[in-house]
Amino acid sequence: MRTTIMVMRSKLFVPASRPELFGKALACAADALSFDLEDAVAQSRKAEARANLTAFLRDLPPTGKTIVVRVNAFGTAEFEADLVALAGLPVDVINLPMAQDEDTVLQAIAAIERGEVCNPAVRPLKILLNIETFRALRKAARLASVHPRVTGLQIGYADLLEPCGIARSDSAALAHIRLAVRLAAAEAGIAAYDGAFAAVTDVEGYRAECKAAKRHGFAGKSCIHPSQITIANEIFMPDANEIAWARKVVSAAANAEASGIGAYLLDGQMIDKPFLERARAVVALAGRFQTEA
Known part of the structure; x- marks a missing residue:
């Protein structure tokens, strides 16, 4: 892959x-x-x-x-x-x-x-x-x-x-x-x-x-x-809401991983690996074009 x-x-x-x-x-x-x-x-x-x-x-x-x-x-x-x-x-x-x-x-x-x-x-x-x-x-x-x-x-x-x-x-x-x-x-x-x-x-x-x-x-x-x-x-750029949510997911994931947690709730939504991978891709794309949320 x-x-x-x-x-x-x-x-x-x-x-x-x-x-x-x-x-x-x-x-x-x-x-x-x-x-x-x-x-x-x-x-x-x-x-x-x-x-x-x-x-x-x-x-x-x-x-x-x-x-x-x-x-x-x-x-x-x-x-x-x-x-x-x-x-x-x-x-x-x-x-x-x-x-x-x-x-x-x-x-x-x-x-x-x-x-x-x-x-x-x-x-x-x-x-x-x-x-x-x-x-x-x-x-x-x-x-x-x-x-x-x-x-x-x-x-x-x-x-x-x-x-x-x-x-x-x-x-x-x-x-x-x-x-x-x-x-x-x-x-x-x-x-x-x-x-x-x-x-x-x-x-x-x-x-x-x-x-x-x-x-x-x-x-x-x-x-x-x-x-x-x-x-x-x-x-084809993520909008401000998508970027803000993605950054929130990435930040929460860092805390969860430090605690040994693989899946966790964030604002009432279950987050695990597929959601985190997508969030990281959104943050990377936003960063490439210096988009500010």
Whole structure:
């Protein structure tokens, strides 16, 4: 079980074919930037997009943001070209689309590792797997646990819903998918991140999905427009009441442990290990962003 959780309350998609957006993306408040070489780039512009991205990343100083690159699917010539182009560049996470089964993911990771062997100065890349096929959803728990480099699962709603004719607005369907992905991620000790919301002008719709994803234990949500970033950052942070309660739980736990007590009452609620672990995670997240209760 892994416990490395990437803090990505908001992750802004940036098409690699749009270099005029790169500087603006760096200046935004998103925790992570996901430069896209896959669906957002027309097939005829794949090579151009790779050249844009490598030129930008080559001289990129430390930014404080998590740098994600969504590569093309494993098994395509574009995937191999993406890895060659990205070798040695300051990338933190490879977002692997169309993760169908364990063997496919392991082969993709092996290809990534071969590139790192050729470039020993490169830091080990983390893998964010997209759960966006029927098979991947069914096998999500196995995919989440297939390799230590897999440190997050991310939902791809369009690829899951559109082929079935399931309405994007069907809250029951979304809840089913989120719970399946979140529980799979939890079994592996990694985070789950909610997928994109395409209706950019529907601010309240995006906010509602963020709130639902947070209730289901998700760590963040994709943003396809800068206007969504502030909402995601706000909602995927614990609020003042959550932080105050978490600090109270952690403080009470220290006293209980000193007395050899494993479970105890706090304001009428029974507290034991699962509640304490969650409280510690809330306090850690709040401390990272210097949030004051």
